[in-house]
Amino acid sequence: MKTFQTVNSCRSSGNAFHPRIKSFYHFYILGLVLLSFLLVQKANATDWKAEKKAIEQKIESQSISINQLQQGLKRQQEQASEAITQERNLLAELEVIDAHLLEKMTKLQDLETSMATQQELIAVKEREISSIQLEKQKGQAHLQKRITAYYKTGKIGVINVAFSADTLPKLLSIHDSFSVLIHYDQNLLQQYRKTLEGLEQTKRALILEKNLLDDFINQASQEKKAVEQTKQEKKELLAQIRTQTKLHEQAAQEIEKAAGDLSTQLATMKQKKVLFSQGFLMNKGWLLLPVSGRVLTLYGQSTKNKMGVEGVSAGISIEAPDGTKVKAIFEGTIHYAGYLRGYGNTIIIDHGFEYYTVTSRIEKLLKEEGDAVKAGENIGIMGETATLVEEGLYFEIRHGAETEDPLLWLDKNKLSLP
Template sequence: MNFKYFFVLLALSWPLCAGANQADRKQSELDALKQRLQTLQQDFRDNQAQRQEAADELRQSERAISSAVRQLRQLDGERQRSQSELQLLTQQADDTSAHIRTQQARLAQTLKGAYQRGQGDALKLILNGADPNQTARDLRYLAHLSHAQQAMIETLRTDLAHLSVLQQQATQKSTELAQLQAASEVEQKKLLVDKRAREQVLQKLSVQIRQQQREIASLKRNERSLTQLVERLNRLMAQQAARDAERARAARQAQQRETQRGPDGQKRHPVAVNTETPVAFRSSKPFSRLKGLLHLPVAGELMNRFGAPREGGGLSWKGLFIRAAQGTAVKAIAAGQVVFSEWLRGFGNLIIVDHGEGYMSLYSNNESLYKQVGDRVQPGDAIAAVGNSGGQPDTGLYFEMRHQSRPVNPLDWMK
């Protein structure tokens, strides 16, 4: 029920002599309402303290998730390198096997020839009465042939041993990669379960706090209405006409505020949509010369304008919130060096890139951070993954650009 309309009708219908008693009753209601308001505000402060504890737990979980995703990304790179090594080992093993087959064929042909000639070839040459010079040349040839056969046998043994080593290395590399991949996936699933549990706690507390905030606001409005009513009732006999006009004006203002405010919880609509993301490019220009040539770090819906007031009033947007799907790659807008890569209260997993000349770009609320402090990045490099860390209700990226620590409008730097 609208208190103001009710009290206007009530005041007009009562006799003027009942004003004092009505003022006393409303004063008692006002005192009870103030007591209720104080209790609710204390509950609100207690819940905020609990939310702080939940946010600390969420920070630990999200930092662990970021580390796990980064490790999986590194493991994937190692797996690709190892896969290349495995392919190389397999090729070497195939080449060695082919070489072994060739050596076996040549050795078999040589042994077959020796068998057909018999085992007494050298003695027959000596005793057959042939020319001594020819006999000597034939004996040297037989010795050379014997040495060649022995060398072929040794080469064959070496190739067989090398082939066995290559096969063992390939098997060991495959087993090791499978074990590491399985262990990492199990750990990530465990961490994701822990993160969801903590997010549920934080969400539950956030819902309760929003409900209490609405109730507190409602109670404050009711308190003001009752206070005004008590004062008006005390002046009822002398200021009846003026009071009626004031109430009518206040009712019109309240109706206008309700009309302007719109339904509670109305879904926010994007102010623009970004479809372009950074691509790799080489440039010797300093960062200040790149104005108007860059792209936003992720494709998605721009939910605010730079410098516009934030919800709740008192603050303005110093960057852009780009709503995007979880896990989407966040790309560096230009070359630079990572100077911060850590969880920060209110910003979740945050990464900051220094571009020189006092210019920095900030990427926050990420699910995971791919780069660490000291890493060099190039335009278009994937440096993080989109998320909603830090208690952000929407999934997306909060992006800022700063020069000498002062925020600048990112859209001024984009194509």
């Protein structure tokens, strides 16, 4: 509890009667911008509570929305990360596929080169066969002529010898020569046949190898097509994943922006909540009167009491009949209730955010320190004894260490001003 001397010194020196520092002062200045707009509208003095409740509900709703957006953002970021991982894996797979495809293409090219060589070998053998067949045909024709000539000579007998112009030895020599030539031609034809058989066998072997190469080429071609198909499918999948990644990243950006916008709105709403939590400040100019009556002394007015003590009023004095109930101008907590030298019976109410009201010259105190009071609740009763030295109910409004003109805060419509 504050001592009588400490509180009383506030009146004369202007020092703080409450030890707390003006931690919210600068914020109040900022908040007055919004407050001035609200006060211009002259809303009902009790509307601030409903507005505060609406703001609190909106803060709760926006907090939930922000939480949901943050969860959505996290999901989108995780999905984008997963898509990026899939993209990297696919790129690695495509590298392997490209290497495999290159291997298949090289193998196919080698097989096609072998096929071309094989076809050339077959063509060479076919030309050799054609040449041997031609030689064989010539040899057969030549042999046929020799045989025909041989048979025309007939067998050597008595008649041939008798009628021939040649001698018998010569006829025998001619006959033997024909036999040798025919035998030679027959051997030559036999060699042609063997050569042809060898060439045909070689050709068949080459054709067999060619057919095998055809099979290998077809198989290699199919493998190459399969690898190309796999590569195409992987590329299409990669394109889809990149699209998904882009969509997830875009969604994450949009969600992040929406969350940022909501966070900005939430910060504004929280500032409003703080402002509206200052109900005392919000009701400036519309606060209830401690008592109704005529104002005897204005704020800042030079004063002189009945004992001749001069000073400057840090509040106002209001004339009211004895027995008048003194009311709390706004809800708060009784910070002090008792006798203060220079003030008389005094009640100091803490209205929050460093706002205090000091009400003195009360005949009877109805509240004790620590009591919670509502706006309009009776806190004391006026009487003759309390106003022996100075007239009227004395009333101050303080913000931290500073006194303020009560007439700027109270509803002056119910006061009679000098």
